[in-house]
Amino acid sequence: MSDKRRADRAKQARRDVRRAKRRTAGTSTDTELTDAIRSALAGGHPLNLLSMASMVIHVGKPDRRRDETHLDNILTGLIGVRNRETTALLAVTAELLVDDPAQQLRCRREVAERGEHLPRWITALPQVDVYRAVRRTHVFRDVDEVVIGMRLDRGHELTVAIRIDHNMLSTVTDAAAVPEPIDEALAKVAETSTDTDIFEMTLADARVWTEDALNMPTLSPKTDEWPLYRALVRWLVGRLPEGGEHRSPPGDxxxxxxxxxxxxxxxxxxxxxxxxxxxxxxxxxxxxxxxxxxxxxxxxxxxxxxxxxxxxxxxxxxxxxxxxxxxxxxxxxxxxxxxxxxxxxxxxxxxxxxxxxxxxxxxxxxxxxxxxxxx
Incomplete structure (x- = not known):
């Protein structure tokens, strides 16, 4: 599910977050940061700002280490720039901070205090409509790609693919997101894929498969895209129903x-x-x-x-x-x-x-x- 746009989006998100980090060290880049967020909002699709918020969390908590001071400094830098653009980024970051209730509450209080008018899709994130999940797998069964389609407010479609490598203890090794319906995303991949099978999954099964993979130790090298989407994937998993079946072992x-x-x-x-x-x-x-x-x-x-x-x-x-x-x-x-x-x-x-x-x-x-x- 990768293309050049993914790599470009990852690089841009990293640059934007570095600007926020530099500001906490005393280098004023308020205008650059505001412009970057404004550009993400103007892009028309929520994925741009979702990616930026996901990268904020990754930079604040690299490799899932709970470095509260690091994340706190980044959020302090964002809170110090009081305009509609940083309010939007803080609101989306708060939604994705599913594993840090304290920082999530801090962001939400700041957003509420500002009283800014935000795009409706941001306030509607808790009601995202996740409607389909499939599993793409090569005939060798080395890798499963759990592909999830969702619909945000105003009809914005988003497809997220999570790569689970079974040669690496069935851990997540990569993820991707594209701003299009899942049917279109799958059709594009099918044009260049061979020896690949697609199986429908229940949303509950997609949740438990992804949770199991996220909880496994990561032994493979990082990709450029995985940090960009890790927090987004964790948020998405929480929107799926519980009660799914775990992946069956391949043999006995x-x-x-x-x-x-x-x-x-x-x-x-x-x-x-x-x-x-x-x-x-x-x-x-x-x-x-x-x-x-x-x-x-x-x-x-x-x-x-x-x-x-x-x-x-x-x-x-x-x-x-x-x-x-x-x-x-x-x-x-x-x-x-x-x-x-x-x-x-x-x-x-x-x-x-x-x-x-x-x-x-x-x-x-x-x-x-x-x-x-x-x-």
Whole structure:
């Protein structure tokens, strides 16, 4: 759901918030800040000011750390500029401060005291109409994108997409927002997307999936867009109904064991005769998404691209077979899940590219821990 406008909006929002920060240090940029907010309001769509408010919160609380002093200083700078533009920004910021009741109340009191006439969509934010949610997912199931459509006051449409990476502990790694209806946003993405499925979700399920992902630790690098939309996403989640179902695990031990039985009965598994090979394969199933039937290049890189973490009960000579075992198993698994040959070939190319470095790392790791004689 990304395009050049998203990147430009992120850069502009960061510049605008930096102006507010500089003001708290004594550098007067009142006119610049006012002009930036006025431009956001004049843009016609609420997303411009929502993005700016979301960035204010991100700068005040980077990485979800509760630095009350930092946020307090930024809000003090905004409160010190008494005009309609900063009143509008404070009002929207207050709406998005869902995890900080004290600062939220402070902003709301300041807005009420000023008595400014604000655009109706701002005062109507608590009544936003969230009307549809879908899940976009690639056939590898590495990533789910929860896409939510909403309607603000006066018919302003907004679509927000939240990227959940299951190779990264099912955490949120990115988000995007576009000022258009969800049907149009999905249609545009479909023009350039392949091997992607779309599933309707209940709004309650969209909430619990997103909440679960937001509560997981973030292990992946930040994107430019995620800070811009994090507070907006947290606010949006709170507008969704509760009571949804959590994401189901991709498989269980019993189904994995049955898949192993089927694979080791084929000629492709002939070189791997030891019971430890079965144990190794079951261990590999636990990498990435945990789905034994779907292997992307990204998952393979995670499984054999770094420091090996094999159980010590697996003999060294068997651990060294992991790339070859995957190279034999992945076509079998993809045949079961219907993944086309071209995608399988890309995955196998990753296996081959990591084969030598993996073996070298396993041997280095074994020597370090004195496991050369593991049998």
């Amino acid at each position: 031990w019993k189904s994995g064991k049955e898949l192993c039985d089927g694979f080791f009965a084929t000629s492709s598994a002939a070189p791997f005769t030891g019971s430890s090979h079965r144990e190794l394969l079951l261990e590999l199933f636990e990498t990435g998404t945990g789905d034994p039937l779907r292997w992307s290049a990204a998952r393979v890189e995670q499984a054999i691209g770094g420091t090996p973490h094999s159980e010590y009960s697996i003999p060294l000579e068997v651990a060294l077979d992991a790339p070859d075992l995957l190279r034999a198993f992945i076509p079998y698994a993809h045949a079961q899940s219907g993944i086309r040959d071209e995608l399988t070939a890309r995955t196998l190319a990753m296996v081959e590219s990591l084969r030598t470095s993996y073996k070298r790392e396993v041997l280095r790791h074994a020597k370090y821990w004195g496991l050369d004689d593991v049998v």
